[in-house]
Amino acid sequence: MSNSLNVVGRSVPRSDGVGHVTGRTQYTADRSFPGMLHLKMVRSPLHHARIVGVDLSEAERVPGFVRALTWRDVPHNLYTILTLIGVEPEEEYVLAEDRVRFRGEAIVAILAETEAAALEAVSKVRLDLEELPAVFDVEEALKPGAPIVTSWGNNTFMYEGHPCRRVRLGDVEKAFERADYIVEGVYNTSPIEQAPMETTGCIAVPEANGRYTVYTNTQALYFSLDNTSIILQVPGKQLHFVGGTVGGGFGGKVDVIVEPIATLAAMKTNRPVRFVYSRSEEMQVSSTRSAWRIYIKDGVSRDGRIIARKVTSYADSGAYSRQTPYALTKHAANAAGPYAIPNVSIDAYCVFTNRQPSSAMRGFGVTMGSFALEVQMDRIAERVGVDPWTIRFINAYHNGDMKPHGKLAEDATLIETMQAAATLVGHDLPDELRSMTSAPRDAGRDGGDR
């Protein structure tokens, strides 16, 4: 196969296909080890609360209870996943210390001989919580007097000292003044759970050589390994992570949630420890795609060309950042869409609220922006009185066009993609659109006074 280089266009059997159809594929929770303990979490029933006290005495009397872990047991309890690519600050707690910021936040890990015993012990832990005001809306969270979720005094992620990720090209305000049309829209999306069929989980196994083998269904094996190494303050060589078999992820399994605490539990007990989410944990506790609110204001000339676009986006990160600050950066870079617009201003806010944390999901900050932009494009078409195909063709990138973030387009394919799509859906494009290409613009014809 490698000599002939002719795989494209041919169907090739999946390497894991026979395992899947026979049920012999071994997913994380299909493994079992002698003496394996079960880990279950005591979680906050409140959206925002001060932790006054935790009483384990009754839980400890449950037959099969082995031990509990609190934040005091975690060597480096405060972390942030993207510290690996230089994102600061560390702001999420492996186990809550004095405050919980979302309903479902982990407070105490219970280890027991059986799953049933672990669940029973969890139900016997008495939490003394003092409820605090909570905020669930991105713009409410930015108002003066809003409950503060973070430890740094406001509810936004700070990008190099700014409360939002900013992109600027040209001067939108001046361009709005000379625009023939101003088209404004606000677009809201809800959080979406990735809902993989297999829930998040791992099993950590102490080995005789002092290492720990961690079987996990993470989508990001080295994120998990490196963060576990940081959180537990052990060298990476002590951790052997086994992954690659993932029963669905869609971005829902790139957070580092189960491995550090399960590995710590294996260290503290010298026994294999299984920590697998229930379906309700997967739905209610694991991170979702963010809820978004996106404001778009466009200045459009009579012929349908967009001469200015201003985007103000708010992504609801929930109580902690996880991958959302990075998603906002990707969002900001793409927020003007695949269109050549000479004046662009983008402010993209990563906002903290008391919702369950959001993180990665397919498209990573771009998908929701595309939803908003393409509905906006249809509105522009309607307002200007041209059809929705034309409005996109005349504004599409050509190679050599300047993108808002300062990079020249060099792989533009929107025009060709739309032509192919038109053919596939049987839409007859007019000749002037059918003959367009993404080749660099003729300065005399297309460049000019944009």
Place this chain on the structure above:
Amino acid sequence: MASTIVTFEFGDREVEVMVKPMATLQSVLRNQLGFTATKEGCRQGGCGSCTVLVDGEPMLSCLLPVEDVAGRRVTTLESITPPEGLHPIQQAFLDAYALQCGYCTPGMVMVAKALLDHDPDPTDDDIRQALAGNICRCTGYQPIVEAVHRAAEAMDVSGAKAGGESAHEMLAGTSGEAAR
């Protein structure tokens, strides 16, 4: 409460398990007997990944107290896998790319088997109706529906349509249901 002994037919043999009251068939298969093809997607009857056949009928093993299958015949994905090669339904799922992550596949295959055992020539609607309780998050379902059609054709070419369930079992090399 005291444990009890439950006996049922599994594959080509009888198994005897000691269980706590209300232990599910799913937990007995996976945790006591070690047969993990039967999956655990929700444990609340919502996803279909734990589907097994009890006396040929598809059932959600996560909601089924094992006492309820005492004396009955339990068929899982392991039981229909022949000693060599694949059951025609398994082959069809493979050929039609009716899987990605694979986690829903065992439940889908078991539902398809129950359907084709009853109706060797189902329509698109029949197939969709049969699969309605099984969630897949990867494929968008169309390749799965296609796989069931392909399996029906493969089993028909082999003369199964006239023969009903016993012929299906025979052509799959699973008349006694393959031992693992």
